[in-house]
Amino acid sequence: MNILSKFYYRYRKLLKTIRLYLIIAGPGIIVMVADNDAGGITTYTATGAQYSFHLIWFLILLGPVAYYVQEMTVRLGAVTKRGHAEAIFHSFGAFWGWFSLLDLVLLDWLTMITEFIGMTAAMSIFGVPPIVTVIISWIVMGTMVLQGRYWTWEKVALVFCGLNLIYIPAAIMINPPVDKILHGFIPHLPPGGFTNALFFLLMANIGTTIAPWMIFFQQSAVVDKGMQEKDMLWGKIDTAVGSFLTVVVAIGCIVLTATLLPGQIINDDAEAARRFMPINRHVGALLAIGLFDAGFLGAICISLASSWAFGEVFGWAHSLNHKVKEAPWFYAYYFFDLLLAGTVVLIPRAPLVLITLFVQVIAVTLLPAALVFLILLLNNEETMGEYKNTLFQNVANIGIVVVIIVISTLYGISAIFPKILGG
Amino acid sequence: MIFDFFRNTAGAVRAINQKYAKPHIKMTRGVRFSFGALRFYLLLLVGIMVYKFITLLH
Helix, strand or coil: CHHHHHHHHHHHHHHHHHHHHHHHCCHHHHHHHHHCCHHHHHHHHHHHHHHCCCCHHHHHHHHHHHHHHHHHHHHHHHHHCCCHHHHHHHHHHHHHHHHHHHHHHHHHHHHHHHHHHHHHHHHHCCCCCHHHHHHHHHHHHHHHHHCCCHHHHHHHHHHHHHHHCCHHHHHHHCCCCHHHHHHHCCCCCCCCCCCHHHHHHHHHHHHHHCCHHHHHHHHHHHHHHCCCHHHHHHHHHHHHHHHHHHHHHHHHHHHHHHHHCCCCCCCCCCHHHHHHHHHCHHHHHHHHHHHHHHHHHHHHHHHHHHHHHHHHHHCCCCCCCCCCCCCHHHHHHHHHHHHHHHHHHHCCCCCHHHHHHHHHHHHHHHHHHHHHHHHHHHCCHHHHHHHCCCHHHHHHHHHHHHHHHHHHHHHHHHHHCHHHHCC | CHHHHHHHHHHHHHHHHHHCCCCCCCCCHHHHHHHHHHHHHHHHHHHHHHHHHHHHHC
């Protein structure tokens, strides 16, 4: 009887813990899974097709990298109750504030166009015209925010995050070679050694791991959710779970293309799904759904990141808990962003390749600044108090930030000068 | 109406500039070094982009 009562007590405790986690879970999982946006999925599928299972270990390393950067936004948001844009204005003054805000707005808008490119390309596999995809996406994205509750928006977004995991059953369905996957977990270079092409792809993978909008989004989401210092541990767990999921999805994409499209070059968003169709219709369809979902998740998070940032700086009401009447400018900007990005994709012969290139270049100007500001803010004892970075966190975070800055700069420069790496 | 919008926006921008005129972070050596490095980095980047633009024109 005693054993039974102990077991029941532990079971209730576990249930309570899980329930508490589910209440607090959200920003971390959403930002990390949304990081696997249309561009991210394309990079992973290209990596698998080009280098088979050989780079799985590298993607595993990127999980902790993403966690360490995003975890800082949880602490900063929960302690200061300020979004990242407002924190930059407050701590570093108007010049760096405007630089960050305007750079973020431009970059977010360009990135959102690439998300819409991914969504329309994915749905075109099912014969859905781009205009229908864009309009339906607008309606769903609008409905998600107009109900006036952050909690509802977050839970709907989590459903879309669940859909992003579609790559895992798709990878299992094709019976991949388990021994080769396991070998991919051991760090090694692909056959052919360290080439320029490999370096470019590694840079692209790092470039998709941390994007400026992620920093702004998660901090603002933590504030909008009303997370306190006491919730910080759960916020960190949430971020860790998200970074685990993002790596699992990335591995799923690699397994898919490494198994079915080995040695092929993937150039655009929906190419992998299109090539899968004649080989395995079901997997091709799952891949297309996954790509649409990736673009959709990216678009809803990125547009919110910009709207929150503007709201914080201009002093508009800027919470998803507000009704449209209470926060008209916040919602107006959100819809303006979505409408503008979606419309560009519908313009015949719009320079979409050039836009994708621009995203990489603009990201290089904003990402280092955002990361440096993040480290400085986390070391500010006056605002962070006992939650400021420890020595270990500083060593780890500064190391990660330096590597990300160097690699993303090289990636951006190689986008401007494609022949610089001998490509 | 459009004129009002731009006038209001300009007013809001002025107010923001006044509100955040001075940085609130303590200017330690680390902070100063970070700002200097960031300025250098951005100038270098702008230089590279200008170079690319000029070579494209030619």
